[in-house]
Amino acid sequence: MKMTGAKMVIESLNEERVDTVFGYPGGAIMNVYDEIYKQNHFEHILNRHEQASIHAAEGYARSTGKVGVAIVTSGPGFTNAVTGLATAYMDSIPLVVISGQVPTTIIGTDGFQEIDAVGISRPCTKHNYLVNKIEDLPRIMKEAFHIARTGRPGPVHIDIPKDITAQVGNFEYPKEVNLPTYKPTVNYNKRQLKKAMIAISKSKKPLLYVGGGAILANCGHEIREFAKKTNIPVVETLMARGIMGHDNPLLMGMLGMHGEFAANMAAYETDLLISLGARFDDRVTGRLDEFASKAKVIHVDVDPASIEKLVKANYPIVGDLKVTVEGMLESLKDIEFNDFSNWVALLKEYREKEPLRYIDSNTVIKPQWPIERVGEILGNKAIISTDVGQHQMWTAQFYPFSFPRQFITSGGLGTMGFGLPAAIGVAKGNPDKVSINFSGDGSILMNIQELMTCVQSNLPVINIILNNNYLGMVRQWQTMFYENRLSETDLSIQPDFKMLVESFGGLGYRVTTKEEFDAALKDAVEKKRPAMIEVIVERNEEVLPMVPNGHALNEMTLIGDIDE
Amino acid sequence: MNNFNHYYDSETIRQVISVIVINEHNALSRIVGLFSARGYNIDSLTVAPITGSEYSRMTIVTTGDKRVIDQIVKQLNKLIPVLKVNEHKNVIEKETVLIKIPINQPISDVEVIARAYNGHIQNVTDDAIVISATDEPHRIANFTNIMNNRFNPLEIVKSGVVAMER
Ligand SMILES: Cc1ncc(C[n+]2csc(CCOP(=O)(O)OP(=O)(O)O)c2C)c(N)n1
Numbered sequence: 251m252k253m254t255g256a257k258m259v260i261e262s263l264n265e266e267r268v269d270t271v272f273g274y275p276g277g278a279i280m281n282v283y284d285e286i287y288k289q290n291h292f293e294h295i296l297n298r299h300e301q302a303s304i305h306a307a308e309g310y311a312r313s314t315g316k317v318g319v320a321i322v323t324s325g326p327g328f329t330n331a332v333t334g335l336a337t338a339y340m341d342s343i344p345l346v347v348i349s350g351q352v353p354t355t356i357i358g359t360d361g362f363q364e365i366d367a368v369g370i371s372r373p374c375t376k377h378n379y380l381v382n383k384i385e386d387l388p389r390i391m392k393e394a395f396h397i398a399r400t401g402r403p404g405p406v407h408i409d410i411p412k413d414i415t416a417q418v419g420n421f422e423y424p425k426e427v428n429l430p431t432y433k434p435t436v437n438y439n440k441r442q443l444k445k446a447m448i449a450i451s452k453s454k455k456p457l458l459y460v461g462g463g464a465i466l467a468n469c470g471h472e473i474r475e476f477a478k479k480t481n482i483p484v485v486e487t488l489m490a491r492g493i494m495g496h497d498n499p500l501l502m503g504m505l506g507m508h509g510e511f512a513a514n515m516a517a518y519e520t521d522l523l524i525s526l527g528a529r530f531d532d533r534v535t536g537r538l539d540e541f542a543s544k545a546k547v548i549h550v551d552v553d554p555a556s557i558e559k560l561v562k563a564n565y566p567i568v569g570d571l572k573v574t575v576e577g578m579l580e581s582l583k584d585i586e587f588n589d590f591s592n593w594v595a596l597l598k599e600y601r602e603k604e605p606l607r608y609i610d611s612n613t614v615i616k617p618q619w620p621i622e623r624v625g626e627i628l629g630n631k632a633i634i635s636t637d638v639g640q641h642q643m644w645t646a647q648f649y650p651f652s653f654p655r656q657f658i659t660s661g662g663l664g665t666m667g668f669g670l671p672a673a674i675g676v677a678k679g680n681p682d683k684v685s686i687n688f689s690g691d692g693s694i695l696m697n698i699q700e701l702m703t704c705v706q707s708n709l710p711v712i713n714i715i716l717n718n719n720y721l722g723m724v725r726q727w728q729t730m731f732y733e734n735r736l737s738e739t740d741l742s743i744q745p746d747f748k749m750l751v752e753s754f755g756g757l758g759y760r761v762t763t764k765e766e767f768d769a770a771l772k773d774a775v776e777k778k779r780p781a782m783i784e785v786i787v788e789r790n791e792e793v794l795p796m797v798p799n800g801h802a803l804n805e806m807t808l809i810g811d812i813d814e
Numbered sequence: 815m816n817n818f819n820h821y822y823d824s825e826t827i828r829q830v831i832s833v834i835v836i837n838e839h840n841a842l843s844r845i846v847g848l849f850s851a852r853g854y855n856i857d858s859l860t861v862a863p864i865t866g867s868e869y870s871r872m873t874i875v876t877t878g879d880k881r882v883i884d885q886i887v888k889q890l891n892k893l894i895p896v897l898k899v900n901e902h903k904n905v906i907e908k909e910t911v912l913i914k915i916p917i918n919q920p921i922s923d924v925e926v927i928a929r930a931y932n933g934h935i936q937n938v939t940d941d942a943i944v945i946s947a948t949d950e951p952h953r954i955a956n957f958t959n960i961m962n963n964r965f966n967p968l969e970i971v972k973s974g975v976v977a978m979e980r
Contacts, residue, residue, distance in 0.1 A: 368840060373851050377894040380840070397894060431836060431897045555888035558881070 251422070255384050256281035256415040259348065262391035264291040265423045268319050270310060270678050271295070272303040276323025277363060278350030281415035286321075295678060295707050298699035300327050302671035304334020304405075305697070308343050309675025312658045313633050315468060317344045317398050318675065324350045325363030328409075329370065333665060335405050336374035340662025341489065342466055344403035346394045347375075353413035354382065367409040376404030381411065384419035396427040401434025402553040403466055434552065438569030443577050446524075446548045446565040451585050453522035455593045456482045459505070459542075461534075462489025462661065463527020463551060467571035470654040473526060474498065476579055481590045482524070483597050485513040487534050489661045490527070492651035502597045503606065506534040507797045508643040511604035512597050514795075514803040517542050519596075524548045527571045530560040531662070540802035550574050604808060606647050608791070617716045617787040618644050620767055624686060624714065625650040627771060632684040633658065633676045637669035637693030640722040643793045645688045667696030670713060674700060677709040684712065684775055691717040691744055691784075701754035704780035712774045713782040715747055718789045726792050731799075747784040756780035824879040828857070830902040830977045831887065833872040836895040837863060844893050845872060854878060854886050858909075858951075858974035869897060875951075875975050904980050910948045910973040911958055917942055919965045927964075931957040942968055951975050 253261070259282050263271065272295045275283040286294050297303040300322045307318030318338075322331045328349040338345050352361040368380045377397050379390045387410070394406040450456055464473055470493045477484050477500045484494050485505040494501040503510030505517055514536075517523070523545040528534070535541035538560060549556075549563035550571060557566045567574060608618045621644055624632065634649055635658035636642040642659055651657050658676055660668040669687040677685035694715055704711050718725075721739040728736050748758030757779050759770035767785060774781035795806045835841045842861060849856050857875040864871050876886060883901070890899045915924055917940065924945060925935060931954070933947030947957055954972065961967055 369843065372840070372844060372847050378840075382839075429894070432894050553892070555885065555892050559885060 251420070252418055253421050254281065254285075254416060254418055255381075255387055255410065256285045258384075258387050258419070258421050259391070259410070259415070260285045260289050260291065261421055262388060262423060263319065264289075266317070266391075266395050268292050268317075271319045271321055272297055272306040272310070272675070273321035274298075274300050274303055274323065274327060276327045276350065278324035278352055278412045279321060279327070279348075279415075280350075281412065282321060282348070282350065282410075295674070295703065297671065297674070297703050299697060300330035301334050301667065302674070302697050302700045302703070304331050304338065304345070304347060305665075305668050305671035306675040306678070306703075307345050307347070308334065308338050309635060309658055309672030310679040311343050311345060311675070312672070313655050313676045314679040315655065316679070317346055317395055319346050319348075321348045322350070323363070324352055324367065325365050328367045329365060332370060332374065335371055335407065337660050337663045337665045337668060338405040339374045339376065341462060341660065342403050343405065344398040345405040346398055347405060347407045349407065349409050350415070351380070351409045351411040354411045355413065357411065368407070371407040374405075375407045376402075378407040378409070380409045381414050384414050384417045387414065387419070388421055388423050392424045393427055393429060396429075397432065402463075402556075435554070435568045436570045436573055438550075438567050438574045438577060440577075442565065442567050443574065443581065446567060447578065447581050447585050449522060449546060449548060449565055450480070450482075450524070451587050454588055454590075455520050456522040456524060456590065457516050457520035457545075458482050458484040459487075459517065459523050459525045459528050460484060460490040460493050461487045461526065461528025463529075463571050464490050464493050465654045467527060467552070468654070469572035469575050472572060472575040472579060476575055479579070479582055480587055481594060483516060483590070483594050485509070485516055487528055487531070488646050488659065491646055491657040492654045495652045496650040497652070500594065502601060504646055505803070507536065508647065508793050508795065509797075509803075510601070510606050510647075511795055511806060511808060512600035514797065514806060515600050516597050518544075518802070518804040520545045522546050522548065524550075526550050526575065527552075529556050535560075536797045536801055536803040536805075607809060609809070611788065614788045615762070615764065615767065615785055617641060617718065617791050618648050619764065620714060620716065620785050620787075621645050621648045621688060623764070623767065624771065627768075628684055628686070628775070630656065632686045633680055635659065635669045635672040635676055635685070635687045637687070637689040638664045638666045638723075639690040639693055640718070640726060640791070640793045641688050641690045641716045643723075666693040669693060670697050670700045670711065671703075673711040673713070674703055674707075674709055677704075677711050678707075685710070687711060687713045689713055689715050690722055691715055691719060691741055692721040698750070701751055701756055701780060701782070705755040709780060710778040711780050712771075715782060715784045716787050717744070717747070717784050718787050718791070719744060720789060723793070729790075729792070747782055751780070751782035754780075756782060759783045760786070762786045824881065826877055826879055827883065828875065828877050829883050830905055830907060830975065831874045831876060831890070832900045832902065832977060833874065833890055833896055834864070834869050834898040835872060836897065837868055837870050838895055841870065841895050842872075844895065845890065848889055848893065849876075849886075852885070852889065854882060860974040860976050873974070873976050900979070902977055902979060905977040906980055907951055907975050907977045908948055909951045909954045909975050910946060911954050912936070912944060912946050912971045913958070913961050913967050914942050914944050914969040915961070915965045915967050924961075924965060927957075927960060933957065
């Protein structure tokens with residue numbers, strides 16, 4: 251069929267069954283926007299900043315498991331999107347991001363709103379394209395979705411010059427992708443898996459170390475099964491929260507810099523670390539040469555480059571995680587394991603001796619409390635996104651996550667300003683859940699304009715601002731490691747958040763007591779409107795436990811070390 | 815047991831890698847970008863289309879410890895347009911150098927030395943002679959040194975290494 255390049259974009263999105271697109275128009279992408287106006291395949295959400303369009307697409311992708319889509323214009327539109335691309339890239343989130351470009355005749359002349367978009371996006375995308383010929387467009391669209399969602403997922407960027415979207419060409423959407431150079435490994439090596447299983451059977455203190463790859467591969471069920479059948483304890487990374495479910499008796503908590511004592515001790519004492527979709531990030535391992543130093547390592551990852559990037563793997567296994575854990579389950583019938591109940595009991599003892607906790611107060615709300623409280627009231631009815639800082643760590647620690655994709659956070663890049671737009675994507679993709687964003691008084695101002703998107707598109711995102719009048723996480727480091735020199739982290743002067751959200755047309759609350767918080771939350775949930783609950787919290791609370799930078803996981807500062 | 819000694823003791827090695835990559839306008843920048851973004855070395859790089867195909871071959875000479883070389887190979891393999899990455903073990907390596915020497919230098923000496931390195935005089939003008947030599951990279955390095963020390967060359971151009979498995 252003959253049609254313009256712009257129409258081809260729309261038709262391709264339809265072929266990919268895209269139901270939601272986030273974006274922001276501009277000169278170079280206007281042909282595409284004109285077609286968006288005419289179509290009724292998908293809904294377009296108008297964000298108020300391109301960075302937010304990408305984060306919203308991420309929130310949508312992270313919570314639903316589908317590919318997120320965003321469309322932006324050339325030049326500043328694209329450069330605004332870069333932080334979003336980098337955020338998605340670091341966390342391996344499948345996205346297709348389309349940008350307009352100046353006409354091919356102008357490329358290279360420093361034309362108005364021209365920028366080398368593919369040059370800029372190269373290091374923060376899984377792959378990218380500049381469309382030179384209209385004939386290539388359908389193929390590139392097809393490849394982009396395929397590359398985004400297969401193998402180790404990631405963002406793919408397509409830059410389309412304006413004259414290409416205006417030209418008319420023949421549209422036939424390819425049925426199959428033909429990429430001889432791109433064949434991600436799905437099936438693991440059987441002999442290697444067998445060796446790994448034998449290693450487990452010889453082990454006395456095995457530990458499942460589960461990372462964000464488990465969420466991406468949708469294998470929560472299989473991992474829970476494997477843990478249950480073998481009685482092997484599990485620790486989750488920040489990005490894997492929700493895999494086991496908070497009340498699973500084999501879950502020993504989150505590990506890492508702000509992980510639980512039991513989880514970090516488990517990594518310290520294990521004799522066989524079974525890494526499933528985790529990548530040994532420095533925020534997780536602490537001092538690398540002491541991480542799991544008594545253990546052999548089974549390392550399962552879909553990305554061969556992740557294996558042995560940081561840690562020697564005695565049993566490397568490349569394959570899709572779901573397929574591999576299914577294989578591990580399958581092989582259980584041939585293998586006998588030790589009884590791990592003493593090991594599990596030891597870790598449980600650690601958990602009881604040093605549980606995650608905070609010292610509550612009668613005079614001021616402690617920041618952990620509203621998080622726990624939302625967990626009590628909404629539990630698995632909510633999907634939780636966060637910004638970056640102390641509130642993010644407290645959410646990871648204290649919210650009772652019970653299913654994968656319930657916790658949406660920027661792990662790899664740690665992007666402040668992520669939470670609100672991501673919650674927009676969550677709300678759009680999960681209308682049956684409550685979309686809650688926990689944010690700090692610093693982070694929320696980085697994409698506050700997205701309140702307008704919530705109001706215009708009728709998305710009942712509830713933002714809970716834990717206001718400590720500080721850039722709290724940085725303040726904590728200054729307190730602990732810079733002799734309390736609070737350089738540029740004091741946020742005593744802040745807007746009136748209640749008035750701010752009301753001026754956008756949302757619901758505003760300012761609470762200083764637990765009763766007020768409960769009432770505000772109830773009201774916001776019932777009214778199903780965009781809302782912001784500002785909670786005035788203890789200013790100087792620290793995130794604990796903490797493994798100071800450069801220390802080993804068993805060298806933790808615990809809560810008792812501070813309050814005594 | 816320590817999972818990391820494996821990497822910490824390893825010494826720096828020189829590795830010749832060839833990369834077969836689809837001819838597309840971004841391919842070279844993707845590969846060079848990977849090296850610069852991850853802090854890997856490129857000692858030399860040559861690229862040319864493979865006759866009768868839609869692919870090009872790049873020959874990259876790099877240095878690093880075993881962990882770095884492993885990562886380079888894996889990360890290159892990860893790039894979508896890369897078809898194949900070869901970590902060469904047993905290769906014939908060749909490099910070409912062009913050297914321009916002022917005409918007032920002792921020409922017969924130049925020629926004798928050049929011949930020892932499979933070199934030839936390529937061109938002579940009123941001002942200068944140009945010699946070329948093609949040989950193994952370490953011999954080309956020697957040759958270049960000698961010429962540089964003795965004959966005040968006006969210009970030296972090296973091609974970078976090309977390699978082929980024996
Ligand atoms: C875009 C960006 N800039 C800077 C940082 C560094 N940073 C990490 S946490 C933090 C403080 C966050 O403060 P706030 O949002 O108020 O949350 P709190 O730590 O107080 O909970 C900063 C500045 C970052 N992660 N992202």
